[in-house]
Amino acid sequence: MERKMLIFEKEQVPLHTDKYGVVRVIGSRVTLDTIVGYYEQGESPEDLVDGFPSLQLADVYAIVSYYLKNKDQVRAYLREREKKAKAIRKKVEARSNNRDLKKRLLARRKAAVLAK
Numbered sequence: 001m002e003r004k005m006l007i008f009e010k011e012q013v014p015l016h017t018d019k020y021g022v023v024r025v026i027g028s029r030v031t032l033d034t035i036v037g038y039y040e041q042g043e044s045p046e047d048l049v050d051g052f053p054s055l056q057l058a059d060v061y062a063i064v065s066y067y068l069k070n071k072d073q074v075r076a077y078l079r080e081r082e083k084k085a086k087a088i089r090k091k092v093e094a095r096s097n098n099r100d101l102k103k104r105l106l107a108r109r110k111a112a113v114l115a116k
Contacts (some may be wrong), residue, residue, distance in 0.1 A: 013066045013093040023077065025063065033078060035063050080108035 014026045023032040023081040030052050038048055067074050 011062060013062055014056075015063060022081075026050065026053060027056075030055060032063070032067075032074070032080060035060065036067055036074060036078065039064055039067065060063070066084060 015023050015032060017023050024030060025032075025035065034052075035048060036055050038051070039045075043050050043051075045057060045064055048060050049055050
């Protein structure tokens, strides 16, 4: 009887960085942020695949494994993403005068109700 030997290959993590600098799962729009966030909230790889049909179970396990082996680097990346998101939010809020818009919309609604 011939013995079969297992061959161990170094597997590539199914992640890529898009043109905006966002790390996504290859073949989907799902971000590394999403995978790590749900995993940290207690979701299993199976749960993630159920919630994101574009994902493959083996890929999610590979990404979780990568995260667990590289927590410091992944967390640094996530902190940088959050920092950029806050800066963008701040810019958008500064550009749009939401308070005035809300007041105008409420005044318009009140005027419409009174006109009836």
